Amino acid sequence: MSTEQESSARTAAPAPAVGVPSPGVKRREFLKVLGVGTAATTILGCTSEKVEKLIPYLVSPDQTVPGVSTYYATTCRECSAACGVIAETRDGRTIKLEGNPDHPVNRGALCARGQAALQGLYNPDRYRGPMVRRNGQLQSVGWDEALQIFAQKLGETRSRGGAASTVFINQHESGSFPGFLDTWLAGFGMPAHLSYDAGADHAVIAANRQSYGVAWPRLDFRAARLVVSIGADFLDSWGAMVPQQLDFADARADHENSPRLIYVGPRRSLTGLNADQWIDCRPGSEISIVRMLAGQLSGDAAAQTTGVSASVLNAFSREFAASTSSMVLAGGGGADGFDVALAANALNQSRGSVGLTIKPNEGYLGFDRMAAPAELRALAERMNSGGIPLLMVRGANPAFTLPKSAGFAAAMAKVPFKVSFSSYPDETSELADLILPDHHSLEQWGDTEPVRGTISLQQPTMDPVFDTRATSDVLIAAAKKDPGSAARYPMADYRSWLISRFPGGAAGLAAALPRGIASGSLGESTTARPVPPVRASTPIEQSSGNMYLVVYPHPFLGDGRGANKPWLQEIPDPVTKICWQTVAEMNPATAEKMGFANGDLVTVQTSAGSLTLPVLRYPGMQRDTVAIGTGRGHAHSGRYAKAGFNPLEILPLAEDRAGGIAFVSTKANVSKAGGYAQIVTTEGSARQHGRGIGQAIALVDLLAGRPGHDTGASDIAEVAATGLFGREGGTNPGTGEHTEGGAEHAEEMPGDAPHQFLPGLRSPVANDAQGEQGDPNSKDKGMYDPNHWSGMAKRRWAMTVDLARCTGCAACVSACYAENNIPTVGADWQVGKVLPDRTGFGANLLRSREMAWIRIERYYEGGEDGGADFDTRFIPMMCQQCGNAPCEPVCPVYATYHSPDGLNVQVYNRCVGTRYCSNNCPYKVRYFNWFGYGEPARPQYAFPEPLHWQLNPDVTVRGKGVMEKCTFCVQRIREAENRATAEKRPLKPDEFTTACAAGCPSRAIVFGDAADENWTVTQMAKDARAYHVFEELNTFTAVVYLKKVTHPAPAGPGGA
Amino acid sequence: MNLRSRWLAVPGFVCIAALATMLSAYSGASSSEGNSPVQPVAFRHTVHVDTLKMNCLYCHFAANKSFDPGLPAVGTCMGCHTVVAGTLPANKVEIQKLAAFWNKKEPVPWIRIHKLPEYVHFPHMRHVNAGVTCQTCHGQIQTMKQVYQASSLNMGWCINCHIGQSNPPFKARYDCSTCHY
C-alpha cells in the first residue's frame, strides 16, 4: 500500500540539511555541509535505509561548531528605517533574524517585513549570476565578461559625452554608500544618483523638513494624551513602523496616562483599527478637519465637506481643544497631502507639541536625501525624449512602483543601454540590457546612521547564496578598469573603503561588530533635495466616477518589493485578512446598496484605465470610497509575485506639491463586471457573537476597578448571570479583590477549581487539572510528580498576551513562520494535480488550509449597520497549551500528550493523522499537512531551493498527513535547558523567549515559567484584566489574555 | 503427510509467521545493527585510539559542545599525515588515498553508519557531558578493525538508558518531547 509513499519520502529525506548540489546554486566550497546529529530538518515518517554520505569539511572553519549557531549583528534593509537585526547562522546558513536589543531604533523587535528578509536572501527566483541581453534575450555570462561590458559601456558613454545625462537610480538607503556612489558617479562625470523609495510618504517628509527641519521626528506617544492621526498609518507603513509601534504600545500600556487615538480618514488602516474613534471623512477632505481643529473652520462647515455628522466633529473639536497634550499626524497620500501635513505640523507647533510629543531632535535619519517620485516622472519624460544614454538601477523598481500613467517602463525602452543591479527579476530589470546582481543585504557590508550619533553596521552573515556581487564592489572593480578613476580606488573592496572611513578604523569596526552598532557619525549630508517642478493635478471632486478611489500601500508587500516572498503573500493583511489576492474594499452598506456581494467582480474604471477585481465588504471604509492595496500583480517577477492585481495601473498620475505620488487623487466608476471570485481570506466570521474571545474593558472602568460592560462577552455574560457557566470574570460584579488575579466569580459550580487562572498555570498533573473534582488521594505518576528527580513538573510554561498592547500587526506570525518551518500553501501549484476543484493563488486557503501556528483574529464590535462606530479586537491565537487539553485524550496513539512542564506536546512522527484532536480543539489551533509540503519532489513543496536553506534545523519539517501546532517553541526551551546544563546552572528568569514574543514590536507577548515567581509572565498573569479564552470549557489554558483597554470619548458613551 | 497433519499445516505456518514477526520486532532486527560498510579510506580507530591513545574529542571536536559530534576535516587528518606516512604497507596505501583526496581538494566521502531517524534530536553534548562514554552507544570502537553499528539505535534501546536500566545506570527525562519536537 505504501511502498510508493515510503520510497518517495525516502529519496526526499535528507534534502534540507544534507545539501545535494544542484546547478545554479553556488556553495561554499569548503562547506560541504555535514549531516550528523542535527539533521532534523527532514521529512519524518521513514527510516532511511539508503547509503548516506558523511561529508566532512576539507578545512575546518575557525570558530564555528557544527550544530551550534553563530549570531551576527547587522542592519535590516527592508525599509528605510534601518532596524538592527541579529542573524542566527547555523552551519553557514542564516536561518533566523531577530531584532537587535541594543539597537536604538527597534530595540529588539522586528516586523514581518524584516523577518521576511530571509525569503529575499533565499528567494528561488533570484538572479543566479550576471546576465546580458543578446538578441533580445537575457543570457548568463561570467562576471569577468559582464564587468568588461559594464566598463566598456561606461567608457563609451563618457567618450560620447553622455555622462552628464546618465542616471543612476538607487533603492533609497541611508549610510555611507550613497556618498560613495555619488563620488563614483562624479568620477565618471555623472550626476548624483536618485535615491528612490516608493513606500515613503514624501509629502510628510517634505512638510516635516519645512516645519521641523528634519525628515522624520520621533513621536513620543507617552507624552501625548490625544493622538490624532489623519490618514497616518504609523503602526504600519507610515515612517519608522517598529519604533513607532513600540512607543505607542508602551504609551497605551501605561493605562492611566495613555493617549486616546482618533483616526481620521476614508479607510481604517491598521492604525485606524487600533484607534478609539474613527472619523470617516471623504477622501480629499482631510484638510477641513485640520482647519477645524485649528479653529479656522466651524464643525458644521467641516461636516459639509467631509460628510461626517456635525455633532461628531464638534465633539471632536471640543475634545481636541480640551486635551492637555496632543499630537496631530498627517498622511494618507492625498493630492493635497503636503498641505495637510503642513497644516497638521502647524497645528502641533501652535499647540506647543513640538518638543513635547513630537521630538525632531531624536528623529530618524533614514528618510533623508530621498528623491521625490516627481523626479522619476521627469526622468521618464527625459528618457522619452531620448536624452538618456545610460540608465543604472539598483534595488528600485520604478517601472512597477510608479503609476503606469507615468509611462516609466515605456520610456525606459528608449534608453540605449540599461544596467540593473537588482538581485531579483522585476519589471525594471526585465527591461535591462545588463544585469549585475547585487548581494542581498545580509550578504554584504554596509552601514547606516538611523539616529543621530549611532552607526548601525551591516555585515555579511553568510557566504553568498548565488553568484552575485555587491554593487559597491562592482563599482570599485569598474572604476579600476577605468584609467581615469583607477587611481582613486586603490582599495580591494568596499569593506576596506568602509574601514578607512570608520571611526577607529579596522579595530573600531571589529569592536563594533559584536553589537552591530557604534557611536559616532558618518557625517552624511541630511540636506533636503530641491523639490522638482510638480505637475498640478485636478482636485479630486472634479474627476468623474461614482466612488472615490483610495490606493494604499500594502502593509507587507509595500510598494511591491515583498511580493515574491511567500510568507508576506500568505500572512493575511492585518486589516482585511486577505492573502494572495487584490480586492476592491467597500463599505458593506454601500456594497449592499449597489448589489455587490463579497467576491462579486467589479470593474473599477478611472481615466487611466480599468481593473476588474472582487469586492470585499470592509466596514472600515468610508461609504463613498473604494480602496485597493498596492504590491501585487507583478508581470515580470518571481513565481509568487504573480498573484493579484496592481492598482497603480489605473491610477492617473497626480503629484502633491512636494513631488510625491498622490495615491488618493481621483474618483472611479465602480460597476458590476459579472462573475465571481472567492475571497481568499482566513476570516470565518468577523464577529465574535458575544463569545468573549477578545474582551475589552473601558479605561474608566479599569481605573475605577469596575468590571464594565463588554459587548464582546455579552452573551456569555447572560449565561453567567443565569448561573449556568458562572465563570465569566468580565461581567460579574467585581469586588476589587483580585486575590489570584481574576475577578470574582458570580457563582461556582461544585467541583470547579477555586480560582480562575492558576489551575491552568500550575503543573499539569492529572489531579491538579481536575481541580476539586480530582481525587485528593491520587498520586501523581513519575515525571508528573513535582518531587520527581527530573524536576520537570516544577515548571509550567505559560504566556500572556496583552491586548491593550497588541496592534495586530502580524509580526509574530511571520516570526513563527521563520522559526518553525511553517510551509506556505497558497501558491497556485500547491493544490491537487488531478481535477483540482479550486485553482489559482490561494486555492488551498479557500479551503482554510493555511498553516500559521499563530494567527491574528480580528473581530469587530459594534457598527453592524456599516457605521464608523465600531471597535476592533485583535487576538493573537496560538495553541493555548491547555492544562486540561481536549485534544489529548482523543488521540489514539499518544501523538499529543501533556508534558510535565506544561506543554501540550505534538509528536509528529507518532501522528497517524486522524485529525480528531483538531476537531476537539475549541481554539482551532491545530493544522494538518494536507499535502507533502515538506517533500521536495512534490508540486506542493513549500521550500523550493534555496528557500529550504532557511529551515530551522532544530525543528522537524512535518511530513504529509500529520498534525502540527505551536508548542511554545519547544526547541528554544530545549536549547535554553541544554545551555543551562552545559553551564551547570539553573535557567535564569526570562532567559529566553519564543519567536513570536521576541519579534513582537508592541511587546504584547510575554512567555515564561508560570510556576516561578521570578519570571515576568507570572506577574503579568496576575493582572486584573487577565482572562482565559473559553474559560467556561474548563480547559485551563496556559495562555492568559489581558483585556484590551478602550478609551471611549470623554463626553459620552460612544467611541468603543 | 497424513490428512490430519495437512490440516494443521496452515494454522501452524500462520502461527510461526506471527511469532517471527513479533520476535523480530522485539529483537530490533529492523534496525541496521551490525552494519559495517567499507569506507573510502580504511581509517583505523584501533591505531589512533588504542595504540596512539588519541582522545576522541581530538577529531570529533564538537561532541561535548554540540548536538553534532563533528567530523574531522581532511585538513585535520593531514595535519599529521603530511608527516606520518604509515609503517605497514596496507596502512601506507590508505594514507596515500587520503593524501590523494587532499591533493584533489575533495573531502572524503565517508559512509554513514550510525544514523538516528530524522525526527529524533540527539544532543551529543548532553550525553558526553553527563559521562556517557562514546563506547556506551558506539561499542568498543577502539578495537574495531572496521567500524560497525554496535547498538540497535532504536527507541527502546534509548529508553532503557533514560529510565535507568542501563549498566552503569543513567537517568534522563523520558517524555516524548525530550527528543521528538
Added chain:
Amino acid sequence: MATLTQPVPSRDEPRRPNIASADVQLPAVRDYEQVDREIVGTLHPTVAWFIGLGIAVFFLFTGIAAWMYQIYSGLGVAGYNPPVMWGVYIITFVFWVGIGHAGTLISAILYLFRAGFRTTIYRCAEAMTVFAVMTAGLFPILHLGRPWKFFWLIPYPNWRYIWPQFKSPLVWDVFAILTYLTISSTFLYVGLIPDIAVLRDRENISPMRKRIYSVLSLGWRNTDSEWRHFARAYLFLAAFSTPLVLSVHSVVSFDFAMALVPGWHTTIFAPYFVAGAIFSGIGMVFTIIIPLRKFFGLRHYVTINHLDAAAKLCLFTSLVVGCAYMTEWFVAWFSGNEFEKAFFANRIWGQWWWASAILYTCNMVLPLSLFSQRLRRNPSWLFILSFTINIGMWFERFVIVVPSLSHEFEPWQWTSYRPTWVDYAILAGSFGWFSMWFLLFIKQLPVIAISEVKEIVPPKLRKAHPHGIDPAGRHFEYEADTPGEFA
C-alpha cells in the same frame, strides 16, 4: 413422550394476523424437499448477476483508484476544509456501521425474543451486516493522514515500548469494530455450517465444489449431539451479540459525544445512534430483500407478513430517531448554552438548512406513512422508502459531522465544506465493495437459512399432519402477494 403437535390457530382468529408474531407461517412451503429445491435453486449465476457484479467491481476500482491517488498526493485532494477535519469518509463510516446493525439485531435480538418473522430474512441481513462492517472498517483507515501507520492503533508489543492511548474513542472504535466484525462473521458462519452441509450433500455437484463445501462445512453431519451443542452455542452467540450490537454503535457515537464540539457533546447520542443504526439497517434490508425475493422467486418464503413486521420495526425506530432529533432541539434551547444554540440555528436555518431538510424529511416524515397497513404491506412502497431512508441516514451523519465542525466555538474559524471527486469516488467505491461481496454471497451460499426454515415447515409424519394444516385438515393456502408489489 414427545408431542408432535404444535398450537394450531383456532378457527375464530383472523387468517391474516395483523401482529407479527412468533408463529409467522410459510403456508406455501410444504416439505423439506421443496425447501432444498427452491433455496438451493437460487445459486445458479445468471447474466443479470454477472452484469451486476461487473458494475459493482467497476465502482470498486474507481474507489481504489481514487484512494491510491489520495495516498500518493495526500488527504488534501479530498474536500476537507479545516476545521471540518472529518467529512465524507467518517460520514460513510458511520453510515455503513449503522447498516451493519440490522443484521445482528434481526439474527440475535429477534432470536432471543423468539420473533418468528426473523427466520427467513436473517441470513440475508446477517450477510449484509458482515459486508457492511467490512466496508465500514475500511473508512477509518482510509481517512487517516498516514494510512500505512494504521496498525499503531492496535496494541501490539513493539520495541518502542509504546502502546495505543486507551482513553481515545478511536481506540474504542478499533476494539468495538474489530470485535463486531469478528463476532458477526462468526455468527454468520456458525449459522451457515448446517446449510453448507446441505450444499455439500447435493447430488450432481462438481468434485471441486464438493471439496470446498466439505471444508467449509467442517464435517458437519447433522447428528443430534452436534445440533444440541449448536443450539446452545447459537443461543450464547446471540446473547453476546445483543449487547455487542448496542455497544458498537454506542462506541461509534462516543467518537462524537466524547468531543466537546457543539452538536456532538450530548448524552443522548448512544441510544440515538443505535436507533438510527437499526432504522438504516432495516432500510437496507428492504433495499436488498425486496428485489431478492422477486428475482429469486422466494415470495412465499419472505412473505408480506414478514415485510409487514419488519416495517413496524422500521416505523418504531423512525419514531425513536425523530424523538432524538426533537430532544436535540429542545436541549439546545433549554440548556441556554450559547454555542449550542448558535450551532443549531445554523444547522437548521443557516448554512446547512438543505441537509437538515433532507434529513428530517427522509427520516422523520416519510416513515410515518408506515402507520398505514396498506403501505406497510406494499413492497414497492417499502422499496422506495428504503432508498429515502438510506439517503436520509447518510445525511443524518452528514448533518452531525459537517455542520458541527464548521460552526464551532471559534467564529474566526467558521467555514464551509464541499467534497471533491475523490470523496465521491471513494463513496461509490464503498458501495461497489459492499455490492461485490453481497453478489458473490448470494450465488455461493443460501440467502435463506435452510435448516431454520425446515424447523417451521411441517415435518413428514406417518399418522397425521397436525402442524401447518387447519383443523379442517386442509393446508393453509398460499397467500399471494398483494397487487402493486415491486415490479
Added chain:
Amino acid sequence: MRGVIGAFHELDAAVSAIEALKEGGVGAIRVYTPTPRHELEEAIGAPPSSVRRYTLIGGLLGVTFGFWIAIWTSDYWPLVVGGKPIASWVPYTIFGFEVMVLVGALSTVVGLFINSRIPRLTMMVGYDPRFSHGDYGVWVECPPEKAKTAEGLLREHGAVEVRLER
C-alpha cells in the same frame, strides 16, 4: 464402529424407533436430522450442552484481559492526557466489555467445535447425504450379534432403509 443405521421419512417414525431402541437397550444411539426437532431431543434425553462452561470461562478471561491491557499499558509509560487519570477505569470498561464479548463468543465457538468434534476430517460411519436434506437417520452402535435386533426394531418402526455397518 459397528452398528446399524436406519433411515426414516417421517419424524414420528424416527421418534418411536428411538424410544423403542432405548427401551430395548440395544446400544448407543445417534440420530441424524436435517433440522433440530424438540421431539427427537426429548426422545434421546441427552444432558444439557457443556458449551456454556466455555462461554463463562472465555467471558471471564476476556474481561480480565480487556481491563488488564488497558490499565497495564497506560501505566507502563505514564503520560497524562487531557488532565485525566493515567489509568481511568471508566473508559476502560469498554475494553473490558468488548474483549469479554470477543473472547467469550470465540470460546463459545471453540466449545461448540470441541463438543461437536468438528472440524471432522473423516467420514462418519453410517452417515448418508439424505440426512441433510429430509430424512432422519437413527444409528445404533451395537456388536454384530445385536444387529439383528436393532434392524428389526428399526424396520418395525418404519425405517425405509436399514443398513449394517461393520
